[in-house]
Every structure is written in C-alpha cells, then in structure tokens.
Amino acid sequence: MPSKSIKLTSEAKIVAIVNNKGGVGKTTATVHIGCALAQAGKKVLCVDMDTQANLAQNFLTRKYVNTALKNAQNGSPLPPERHSSGVDILTLSFYEATEKVYIASIQARKNEYDFILIDSPPSLEKRTIASLQASEYILIPTEAEQFAFSGISNLLQLAATYNLKVLGVFINKYDPKKQVHKAFRSFIADQFSQVFLNDSIPMSTVFPNAQAENKTGFEFYSSKKSNPALEAYHAIAKSMIEA
Numbered sequence: 001m002p003s004k005s006i007k008l009t010s011e012a013k014i015v016a017i018v019n020n021k022g023g024v025g026k027t028t029a030t031v032h033i034g035c036a037l038a039q040a041g042k043k044v045l046c047v048d049m050d051t052q053a054n055l056a057q058n059f060l061t062r063k064y065v066n067t068a069l070k071n072a073q074n075g076s077p078l079p080p081e082r083h084s085s086g087v088d089i090l091t092l093s094f095y096e097a098t099e100k101v102y103i104a105s106i107q108a109r110k111n112e113y114d115f116i117l118i119d120s121p122p123s124l125e126k127r128t129i130a131s132l133q134a135s136e137y138i139l140i141p142t143e144a145e146q147f148a149f150s151g152i153s154n155l156l157q158l159a160a161t162y163n164l165k166v167l168g169v170f171i172n173k174y175d176p177k178k179q180v181h182k183a184f185r186s187f188i189a190d191q192f193s194q195v196f197l198n199d200s201i202p203m204s205t206v207f208p209n210a211q212a213e214n215k216t217g218f219e220f221y222s223s224k225k226s227n228p229a230l231e232a233y234h235a236i237a238k239s240m241i242e243a
C-alpha cells in the first residue's frame with residue numbers, strides 16, 4: 001500500500017490567495033510564491049481574478065494586458081502566457097462570466113500544472129467566491145495590524161464553508177522594529193496557532209521597486225546576497241510543496 005503522503009494523481013493543488021482587505025499583499029504573494037515554486041521545479045499557473053489586473057501587469061507587458069482586455073471584450077480570455085520565470089499566467093481580469101464558467105476555466109487546467117495559484121480581488125464578490133469554489137486550499141496573507149487581524153476569523157469561517165484546507169495565515173510587510181507589528185504578530189500567532197506560518201514577509205522596497213518596472217522581485221534583485229523577503233517567499237513555497 002502506498003503511504004498517504006504519496007500523491008496518486010497528477011492534478012494541481014489549486015490555491016486561492018484571499019483576503020478581502022485591500023493592499024495586504026495578495027498579488028505580490030501570488031507572484032513571488034509562483035516564482036519560488038517554479039524555481040523549485042514545479043509547473044505553476046497563476047490566475048488573475050482581479051479586475052485591477054495587477055498580477056498580469058506585474059508579470060507581463062502593457063501590450064499583453066491590452067490584448068487580454070480586447071480579447072475579453074470580444075468574449076474570450078487569452079490562453080495562459082508564459083513568463084521568463086517559467087510561470088504561466090491566465091488573465092481572467094477583464095473576462096465577465098458566471099461563477100460556474102470561472103471555476104471551469106480554472107479547473108480545466110488542473111492536469112497541466114503542479115500548482116494553480118489564484119489572486120483574488122479585495123472583496124467577497126462573485127470573483128472571490130469563484131476562486132474559493134475552484135480551490136482545494138486557501139492561503140491568507142495579512143498585515144500585523146488591527147483591521148487586518150480582525151478579518152482573519154471571518155476568512156477562516158469562509159474557508160470552512162467551502163471545505164478548504166488552510167495552507168496558512170502569514171504576515172506580510174512585517175517590521176520587527178515596530179512594537180505594534182511585534183505585538184500583533186504574536187497575538188495572531190497565538191490566536192491562530194493551528195494555521196499560523198512562522199515565515200513572515202519583511203517590509204521591503206524590492207516589491208514596489210520591482211513592480212514599478214513591471215518586474216518580479218526575483219528579476220529586480222540581482223545581488224548575489226540573499227534577500228530576506230524573497231527567501232521568506234521561498235520558505236512559504238516549500239511549506240506548500242510539503243503540505
């Protein structure tokens with residue numbers, strides 16, 4: 001008998017990256033975990049479900065995003081586009097469809113990849129619900145502050161409603177020099193100890209600077225020295241492979 005940990009099918013782990021609070025780092029996390037998984041040899045599809053199309057902009061050119069918009073207006077999304085990192089990107093941002101069609105568009109790809117990561121909008125609208133319904137897992141980025149913290153219980157309840165396995169709650173934009181960040185981090189770690197990921201993503205200029213050039217942090221950061229924020233994304237990707 002094979003042990004339980006052996007994956008018997010070649011289906012992708014489909015992961016919704018969700019927090020209805022805006023700006024906590026859903027898109028940045030999706031991009032960098034996607035790249036870290038690809039660097040670990042995994043086949044990865046990142047899906048942009050947000051009408052802001054920030055994920056597509058981070059990975060791809062303005063020309064591509066404009067073409068995705070035109071195609072969607074004509075009734076069909078573009079097929080996945082390969083980024084130099086090896087990650088494929090499916091842009092559903094401009095494609096108006098029912099939940100059922102979104103779910104089918106994502107799940108139709110599950111035999112082609114090891115991971116499908118879905119970047120969701122900052123609200124609990126149809127697109128986010130479709131992301132949750134298409135997924136088997138949820139990953140929740142948050143910030144170490146009051147309003148972000150107070151939404152976590154609701155998100156975990158939502159995950160239970162959709163029968164999702166929680167890959168983790170992790171803190172983004174963490175500054176250990178800030179007393180308030182340290183206090184909220186230990187509070188969140190205590191309150192949600194079953195799902196809390198120890199690897200917090202430090203506050204880093206790498207992400208906004210890279211995004212200003214339509215690049216990922218991995219492309220932008222050329223130094224041979226390791227970067228703690230990028231390393232933290234590697235650690236989270238590793239925990240997702242092992243989950």
Ligand SMILES: Nc1ncnc2c1ncn2[C@@H]1O[C@H](COP(=O)(O)OP(=O)(O)OP(=O)(O)O)[C@@H](O)[C@H]1O
Nearest residue numbers: 022023024025026027028122173202203204207208
């Ligand atoms: N670790 C970090 N350190 C510093 N800045 C960061 C970090 N992670 C993300 N950012 C910046 O924070 C901003 C918001 O990040 P991002 O767009 O990923 O959040 P989001 O949750 O996807 O936002 P939205 O809710 O609008 O979709 C961006 O300018 C991004 O560059």
Ligand SMILES: [Mg+2]
Nearest residue numbers: 026027050054
């Ligand atoms: Mg976003």
